[in-house]
Amino acid sequence: MKLPKRKHADRGYLSHAQVAALAGAVDRHPEVVRFLSYTGLRWGEMAALRVQDFDMLRRRVNVSRSVTESGGLVWSTPKTWERRSVPFPASLADELAALMAGNARDALVFTDMRGGVLRNSNYRARVFGPAVKVCQKADDTFPSITPHDLRHTAASLAVSAGANVKAVQRMLGHAKASMTLDVYADFFDDDLDIVADNLDAAIKSAADQLRTGSKR
Template identity: 50%
Template sequence: MATISAYETANGRRYRVRYRKPDRTQTDKRGFKTKREAELFASSVEVAKARGEFIDATAARATIGVLGAEWLATQTHLKPSTARSIESAWRVHVEPVWGGRAVADVRHSEVQTWVTRLARTKSATTAKRAHGILSSILQRAEKDRRVATNAARGVNLPRKKARKHIYLSHNQVDALASNAGEQATLVRFLAYTGLRWGEATALRVRDLDLLRLRASVVENAVRVGGRIVVGTPKSHRSRSVPIPQFLAESVSRLCEGKSRDALLFGDGGYYVRPPSSQSGWFERAVRATMAADVSFERVTPHDLRHTTASLAISAGANVKAVQRMLGHASAAMTLDIYADLFDDDLDAVGAALNHAAGAATVGRMWANGRESTAVS
């Protein structure tokens, strides 16, 4: 139990509360002007310990800078590209503002003001990433009982504007591939298998089974800080992707003269570098295609992945098959991303309901002994 003792100061009598923390170490708090205030504090400490809500004042003085560095060191599960973006956001946007602040001194209103200001000059993605880092640090502090609540929880975040999906037709894919020259097979491969850029450029000859028309996606190559890092696919899961028959011959030619460990796309041991948005072979192919077809919109390599989904669904593939091909975590995720591709299904639902309602109405009319000229 806590003990209360009085002591004299230049400003009069004050009271000190001595108590034990949950770890059984002893500490005290002084400066109470009345014994009643000291008693109330002592009671609150005992209640907080009993409820598991005790906050150690010493632990609460830890700074965001110190706890943030500790939190970053635990993010070893992140993909290299994600880890780099997190580290950059911490260094540029979070640490300069919050690094010197004690976790107990962070206020919800301050976090809201910071996020709002950040969103005015930076993208919604940047603002949300920075907030996510601060919130994760404070959440860790809450679980460690450094603070009672996470001050970053419940902050209003900017909405991220979804980029419009661009879907190419079979003819447009063919035109783009023709303008890509030596990379024509890569363009068609991306548009008809749905692989991400890093997954396609990490493919090795051994990953192909042209008899079964399958490609095994087991690695992903991404550029991180000027170098290419090879790891697992985005979902951390390998998958088997179908290769259309018409692509088999051109893919087979790429395998000729290569060992099983050689890369399918690219020269020797080097990965094909992601094409620049301003220059490079992909941009030249896009410009040439746009010049010949006014309906052709500017596309990125990732739009070819969207094109795969569109062409597969148009060909009658079910959403579960598309999910497996694209490597999404669930069919629900595929439906959320490509909901616009299922508008025709909604029309079919409406037509089916209209037919069913009409048939039911006619049935009731005949059951009542009345003729009907209604057309179902």
């Protein structure tokens, strides 16, 4: 029996300007918005990060564990392909370093006001959601998003910066590149135009060489 094609729900993707606007609108932890938007980590992966997981010289963060809310807090180890080293932009380095300053290697980097695990449920309801509404009032193109949608934003911005499907796969911790293409195929449509343009340039170059050669 032939199964119908899987359909994905509409997702909200932020532009660089909208990421900056959202980070400016939240009243706590703007670094969370920027970090998730430019690394693509899941919330639980971000919330579990310790000082020792950051390599500030290489601008890499090592994802090796996760924490989720299920009644209480459940700590786990990601699947093999989800363990990864993810780069972060140099523009985030100073604020990340400030979060870690003076802390022990095993201390959490992103915490709530009491120094505990930063919970998605609290942050989304009290901080993130209200900030999204503020942004939507100022920008009628601003989408309705959740913190998890910042993962999709990261994929979109990475592709727009020239990342290929394998790079996005590694960044997001997908098991296979086919999974990345299945979820984000629309991001790579512009690549087809680039391929066509490059082929056209090659054809014209070859034709020019032939004309030049024939004149000799």
